[in-house]
Every structure is written in C-alpha cells, then in structure tokens.
Amino acid sequence: MPVRLGPAGVPLSCKGRTIVEGIDDIIALGLDTMEVQTVRLVAPNHFDQFWQAGVLANKANFEMNIHGPYYAELLGNSSQRARSFAKMESALQAGKVLNARHITCHVGHYGETGRGREANEQIANIFAGVVDRANQLWGDGEEYPAFPWLEDGTPMKIGIETSGRQELWGSLEEVLEVVNHVEGTIPVINMAHIHARGHGRLKTSEDYGELFDLVRETIGTKTFYCHFSGIEHRSGNALHYTQIKKSDLNFDPIAEFLVEDGEWLDVTIISDSPLLEHDAMFMYQSIEKCRHRQLERKARDERQKKVVSHAGMEKSGAENDENADSDAEKSGQEKAELIAAEDAVVQAEKDAAVNEETEGGSESEGEAESEAEAESASSDEQAKEATKKTQKKPTKAKKAKASATTDSTTGTDDEDDLFNSENDDDDLF
Numbered sequence: 001m002p003v004r005l006g007p008a009g010v011p012l013s014c015k016g017r018t019i020v021e022g023i024d025d026i027i028a029l030g031l032d033t034m035e036v037q038t039v040r041l042v043a044p045n046h047f048d049q050f051w052q053a054g055v056l057a058n059k060a061n062f063e064m065n066i067h068g069p070y071y072a073e074l075l076g077n078s079s080q081r082a083r084s085f086a087k088m089e090s091a092l093q094a095g096k097v098l099n100a101r102h103i104t105c106h107v108g109h110y111g112e113t114g115r116g117r118e119a120n121e122q123i124a125n126i127f128a129g130v131v132d133r134a135n136q137l138w139g140d141g142e143e144y145p146a147f148p149w150l151e152d153g154t155p156m157k158i159g160i161e162t163s164g165r166q167e168l169w170g171s172l173e174e175v176l177e178v179v180n181h182v183e184g185t186i187p188v189i190n191m192a193h194i195h196a197r198g199h200g201r202l203k204t205s206e207d208y209g210e211l212f213d214l215v216r217e218t219i220g221t222k223t224f225y226c227h228f229s230g231i232e233h234r235s236g237n238a239l240h241y242t243q244i245k246k247s248d249l250n251f252d253p254i255a256e257f258l259v260e261d262g263e264w265l266d267v268t269i270i271s272d273s274p275l276l277e278h279d280a281m282f283m284y285q286s287i288e289k290c291r292h293r294q295l296e297r298k299a300r301d302e303r304q305k306k307v308v309s310h311a312g313m314e315k316s317g318a319e320n321d322e323n324a325d326s327d328a329e330k331s332g333q334e335k336a337e338l339i340a341a342e343d344a345v346v347q348a349e350k351d352a353a354v355n356e357e358t359e360g361g362s363e364s365e366g367e368a369e370s371e372a373e374a375e376s377a378s379s380d381e382q383a384k385e386a387t388k389k390t391q392k393k394p395t396k397a398k399k400a401k402a403s404a405t406t407d408s409t410t411g412t413d414d415e416d417d418l419f420n421s422e423n424d425d426d427d428l429f
Contacts, residue, residue: 006033007276042090054099131184164193164238196233229272
C-alpha cells in the first residue's frame, strides 16, 4: 500500500521560500510529494525554478505535481473560456518543465448550461482537448534534451477536482462520469470538498471505504490522487480550509481505512491545510500509529494462537499419556490374566495327575482295610463267644470265695447273695 504525503506549496518552515529548497525540506521531513500552487496565473519568471525542481525531483525520485489556476470558467461565455484556456496552457507548460505527474484543474460555475448531461458533455469535450495538448507537449522531447523525463516518462495526468460548493460544477458523480469517458484524466478527490458538499458525510472508515469503492467501480482504477484538509462548511457549501484538528473532518478514519483495508490502493494525499507540512506530518503520524496498532493486534493474536495451540498440544499429550498408561495397564492385566490362565491350566493338569495317583492308592488301602476289618470282626466274634462260654455258670468255689470276700469287706450284700445264690434257693425251698 504505497501512500505518498506532502504539502500544497512550499513548506512554511522553509527559509528560502523557493521550490527547490522546499523540496529539500520536504524530503528531510520524510515526506514524498509536493504540489506547486499557481493560484491565479503562472508567472514566466518562475520557469527557472520549475526546471531546477524538475531536475531535482527526477534524480531524487520525488513526485512533483502542479495545481492550475483556481479561477476557471469552462462553462462560461466565450471570453471566459478563452481566459481559462490560456491559464490552463501556461499550467501545462509549467507541468512539463516541472516534471509533474498530475495537474489539478477546476471547472467553475454551472453558468447558463446548468446541471445535467449537456454540461457534462461540454466538460468532457474540453478535457479531451486538454489531454491531447498534454500529449503533444510531452512528445517534443527531442527539442528539449535537458528534460530526460519527457523521453522516458509518460505525460502527466489531467486531474479534475471535486468542488465544495453547490453552485460549482464538480460533484463526485459528475467528475466520475467525465473521467470515465475521457482517457488520460483522473479524479482529484478533495475530501474536504466532498465532506462539505455532502453536509459532513465523511465520518467513519466505512464512509471512506464506500468512497474509494465507488471510484474504483466507476472508472476501474487503483491509483488515487487526493487532497485533504480541515474544512469549515455550512448548508452543503465549503467556506474555507482549516487545520485538521479544528475541523469535524478527522483524518483518523481514513488512516484506519488505508491501513486496514487499503492494501490495494496506490494513493497520493496532498495537505491543503493552512499549516501545510505540519498537517502533512500529522497525517503521516496518524497512519504510522494505525500501522503500529495493527502490528500489535496481529502480534497479540499470534501469541494467543500459540498459547491456545500449546495448551491443546499439552492436553492432547496428557490424554495420550493417560491413554498410553491405561493401555499399558490393560496390556499388563491381559498378560497377567494370560499367565494366570496358563498357570491354572498347568496346575489343573498336575492336580489331575495327583488325583489319579491318589485314587489308585486309596482303592488298595480300602481293600486292605476292609480285609483287616473283616479279620478283626471275626476275631472279635470268636473272643465274644469264648467269653460267653466262660461266663455262663461260675463254679461253686468261685461263688463262695466271692461271697466271702463281699461279706468281709462290706457286710451289706448278704441279701443279694442270698437271692443270687443257687444253693441258697435250694436250701429255702
């Protein structure tokens, strides 16, 4: 987005008050362009300064421009037109010597023609002739070897400036219509005039965006030549220029538009302010501030994106670690389960073998035990039978001995002995 800024005339701070010294001061301020003011007429004694300024501008790659006489009557009567054409011719000659890239022209009052298509057609025919004259002047390079830009460069553009009063031809729509039909002409977009004629229409960056879009869509250009200043206006008419800070026409919105959305623009802005280079520097600083804010915002957005992306990476890394840990745990559990299952199978096989051995031994032991039990049972039966035989009838001697022993020891079992004794029973009955 190339933006060139400069004052309309020799800077107020220039001590020499010449165009050449004015160029030196403008370059020292870091500005890029200048517009030479002819005001009422072009004085012949100024051509020496114009030539020196043109040579310096050509070597320093500095953009020079010229403003034709302010007072023109291109829609007036024949004498008024003749005077206007003479002033315009002198301005074209000065622009040639000055190496000007643009020449700004006024049209003047509507006159008897009034508004409308007829007036626009007359202005279009007039400026078509002006363009032809500029091409003719630039084609005389062989006669003027001291002006190398005549051979290498292209003829200066004929600029038609928008007017700031209702009775003057030059609304934005009128200017764009003529420029659209005449090749070699450009619109000189005077922001202060458009603002005043539109009852203060330029307030926001969107307003400037609509303005530049309208110009681009109408004439299909990306190169703009503009004037800017503060303006005192009333009822749709410009009264006089003021410094930017004392006007309701602010530069910050257009600076914001140029930085944010004006990358496609190639624009030259001339300061028409009474403060000239001071307000030109003010515009330069406003644009730089907007650029710094844009860079800070971009840097902040990039930092935020990095923080968010870093946080997202950490989160995904943590999730991956958790997933890896869970996968490791699952794989460990699965391995443990497999090992346990294998151990269980091995143990089951071992237990099965042991059980087989145990069952075989227990069967033999059971048979032995059953045989032993049978033998013991038979021996017990034999012992019982023997005992019964021996205990059937005790002998008399044993009975007597037992009775005697009982009597001698207790003395209480006599009656029992009497009833138990078989001999006693025999004695009693």
